Structure formats: C-alpha cells, structure tokens
C-alpha cells in the first residue's frame with residue numbers, strides 16, 4: 001500500500017497544476033518543494049517590506065488558467081485577482097524612439113500609422129491571420145497531449161481547421177514577422193518576444209512570432225505579486241485535499257524494475273506513491289533522480305542530447321522615488337539583426353554583452369501594495385541573455401561589476417539619479433538562480449526550445465523509459481512560460497487520469 005497516489009516533485013506551475021487536478025479527481029496527492037516558497041520561477045519573495053518577483057513578471061494568454069480553474073470547479077477570480085496592464089510595453093528603440101503600445105488594436109493602428117506608415121497593411125494582415133490562428137489553435141494545441149506523432153495526427157484529424165496553420169510551425173520567428181513588416185522598429189517590436197521562449201528570432205518557432213499579437217488580448221499582473229498564481233492553484237487544489245510541503249528536497253526516485261514508486265528525500269526519508277510527477281528540468285529528472293543505471297541506453301542518449309535554456313541575470317531594486325516610466329514593462333530593444341548577433345557572437349561565445357536587450361518591470365505601477373508607502377519596485381533583466389560560464393571568469397566575481405553596469409543602465413533609461421534613490425538592491429546572477437531553484441546552468445526555461453525541440457521532439461509528459469513517471473513544466477511540450485507550463489500541467493493530468501482515473 002503506497003503512502004500517496006501521486007507525489008509531485010517541485011511546486012512550479014506545471015507541478016501545482018497537475019497536483020491540483022489529480023487531487024480534484026480524488027487521488028491522494030503530495031507536492032514536495034525544495035525551496036521555502038512555492039511557484040518556482042513564478043513566485044515572489046519579500047525583503048525589507050519590498051515584494052520582488054523571482055522571474056516571471058506578467059501573464060499573457062490566460063486561457064490555460066481559465067481552463068484550469070474551470071476544471072477545478074471555479075473561475076480565476078475565485079482564487080486570484082489579475083490586474084490588466086495597459087499599455088503593453090513602453091519601447092526605447094535603438095534609434096532613440098520612445099513609444100508605448102496600447103492594448104487596443106485600433107489605437108495601435110494609429111501608432112503604426114505614425115511610426116511606420118509603410119507597415120500599416122502588414123499590421124492589418126498580422127492581426128487578421130494571427131487572431132484567427134490564436135483563437136482556433138489555443139485549446140487544440142496548448143491543451144492536447146502531443147507526446148507522439150500519432151497524437152499529433154489525431155489532433156490534426158480532430159481539428160482540421162488548424163492544419164492550415166501547420167507551416168507556421170516550420171517557419172522561424174523572424175520569418176513570420178518579416179512576412180508582415182519591413183520597418184526596423186516594427187520588426188524589433190515583434191522580434192524580442194522570441195526570447196520569451198528562450199531563443200533568438202532566427203531560431204525561435206514561427207508560432208511565437210504571434211506573441212506580439214496575443215498581447216493585445218490582454219496582459220495581466222496578479223495582485224500581491226506573481227506568487228498569486230501558484231498560490232491560487234495551490235488553494236484550489238487544497239480544497240480537494242492536496243498537501244504541499246516546502247523545504248523538502250527530493251534526492252532520488254524510488255525505482256524497481258524500471259518503475260517509479262516514490263521518492264527519497266535529502267534527509268533520508270522515503271515516501272511511496274503509485275506514480276511520481278517531476279516538475280524539474282528533464283535532464284535532472286532522468287540523469288540524477290532516476291539515474292542512468294535505471295534507464296535503457298537509448299533514453300540516456302536521448303535525454304543527454306538536449307541542452308539547457310538560457311540563463312538571465314536579474315536585478316531586484318527598491319526605490320524611494322517613482323521611476324520615470326509609463327508602463328508595467330519597458331523594453332530597451334535593439335535591431336532584429338543584433339538580437340541574433342547577441343546570441344551567436346556573445347552568449348554562445350561566453351561573452352556578456354555590454355549592450356543588449358533590457359527589460360524593466362515596474363510592478364508597483366499595477367500594485368502599489370508591493371512596496372512600503374511611497375516606494376517602488378523594479379525587477380530588471382539587464383543585457384539578456386548572458387552566458388552561464390563567462391569566458392575566463394565567473395559570476396560570483398562579476399557580481400559587483402554587473403550591479404554597477406545595471407545601475408548605469410537604469411540611470412540612462414529610467415531615472416537619471418537612480419543611484420541616490422536605491423534603498424535596496426539584489427543581483428541574481430545565473431549562479432544565484434541555479435542555487436535558488438536548482439535549475440542547471442541557471443536556465444530559466446528548463447531545456448532549450450527552438451523549432452526542432454517542440455511537441456513530440458521534447459521530453460514526454462508520460463515517460464516512455466520509466467513506468468509510472470510523468471513529467472510536467474517547461475522541459476515538456478510548449479516549453480517555458482506561465483501559460484505554457486500551466487497548459488503542460490493540464491496535459492500531464494490528462495495522461496494520469498487516462499492511465500489511473
């Protein structure tokens with residue numbers, strides 16, 4: 001007799017989603033999280049009265065969350081409050097232009113007429129094609145199991161309307177946006193989102209070329225910080241008896257004859273279950289928790305062939321003054337070509353770029369309660385992406401230099417006298433991020449994802465190599481992102497309910 005029906009390792013969004021749905025179906029479910037807070041990359045920690053988001057700073061494409069809470073018998077607003085953020089972004093472009101993109105499509109058309117009249121027709125085509133694609137593909141592609149070719153074919157047969165969008169999967173992010181825009185500023189405004197999926201525009205999948213449009217359907221910030229999302233999912237799951245334990249690091253899976261039957265914790269204790277779900281980086285799951293000796297040779301080779309996603313240093317800043325910003329997010333962009341160049345000639349070469357894209361998030365714009373009265377927070381991703389192992393150096397030594405470079409960037413773009421108004425500052429390097437969440441090489445999206453590592457080319461949600469092992473989260477289909485990992489958790493729960501329900 002097992003202690004639990006389901007043990008979920010890791011309380012990230014994928015793990016919590018699967019756990020809540022398993023609990024709802026009547027399975028006795030336990031989540032084990034090594035950190036002292038839940039949520040993983042989508043979480044919030046407090047220092048000196050400031051509440052900083054660990055990683056994710058916004059949620060766009062909220063359909064998977066809507067679907068999840070529906071499946072849990074409620075609606076999003078029963079468990080968390082999502083504050084709409086408008087404008088979507090403020091842009092500071094490489095040629096010095098500053099403008100904000102409103103959510104409203106007609107207002108955006110007026111903006112395009114002003115900044116890139118030659119692309120108005122392309123913007124209209126982008127909207128026509130993109131909006132129908134988003135609507136028709138959302139449920140079908142995001143929430144359907146896609147471990148195998150046969151599942152992908154079944155999906156196509158069940159939803160023939162999506163087949164016309166298939167070529168988009170075979171195109172690159174930049175290929176898609178170049179088919180609509182010529183103007184360099186329009187191109188950069190739709191290109192940097194490929195990094196939201198962890199790849200440069202020349203490698204990212206064409207599907208993500210439409211992120212810039214999906215944002216016009218609304219982007220949201222949860223009241224109380226990004227941890228509002230995992231807290232809401234956890235609360236819904238706990239209504240069905242879900243148990244969650246923090247400060248519990250899982251060291252190994254209990255294995256017998258190629259079958260998982262529980263976990264061994266760092267403190268040596270063992271807990272058994274009918275099945276185990278891992279929300280961890282899939283290489284960690286297979287090569288550390290399961291162990292190569294418990295895997296067939298083909299599985300060791302296959303899992304070792306993936307690489308980790310990019311790391312991204314972050315700076316958490318508490319200010320005693322309102323920053324000179326217009327929107328929840330401000331992006332300091334560069335040309336589409338230099339977005340690729342940063343990847344190929346800096347990140348891949350182990351060089352930290354001196355000027356690359358930066359993203360400044362100002363969460364106290366949406367929710368002032370995150371900071372003490374009159375104070376503000378900036379979560380700042382500066383000069384991303386940056387290598388995990390800078391050539392000839394290491395991040396612990398570079399921390400001071402990096403902090404100074406980030407403050408200079410803030411002084412240039414956000415607040416000329418930022419240095420005099422910083423009450424709190426913390427730098428999270430890729431090494432710090434690895435230590436905080438045990439993400440190998442500080443990778444922010446689990447395994448790297450490009451056109452060749454999506455869908456059935458990603459580690460499966462239902463393991464083929466280990467019986468009764470399931471995977472969820474950013475290493476599985478659709479990769480990193482709040483909506484995508486919630487969707488991955490739903491897909492994994494569907495497999496479990498099919499196998500055990």
Ligand SMILES: Cc1cc2nc3c(=O)[nH]c(=O)nc-3n(C[C@H](O)[C@H](O)[C@H](O)COP(=O)(O)OP(=O)(O)OC[C@H]3O[C@@H](n4cnc5c(N)ncnc54)[C@H](O)[C@@H]3O)c2cc1C
Nearest residue numbers: 010012014034040041055056057058250473474480481482
């Ligand atoms: C800097 C940054 C910015 C981002 N910005 C956005 C954004 O604005 N919008 C968006 O949609 N997405 C964003 N993302 C991506 C998004 O946050 C993640 O893809 C998503 O939250 C990952 O969910 P996950 O299910 O993969 O779990 P993870 O968040 O990876 O969580 C895994 C959990 O497992 C735990 N764990 C690890 N090892 C063990 C162990 N041995 N035992 C027990 N527990 C363990 C970890 O502590 C962690 O809590 C961002 C991510 C980062 C890092």
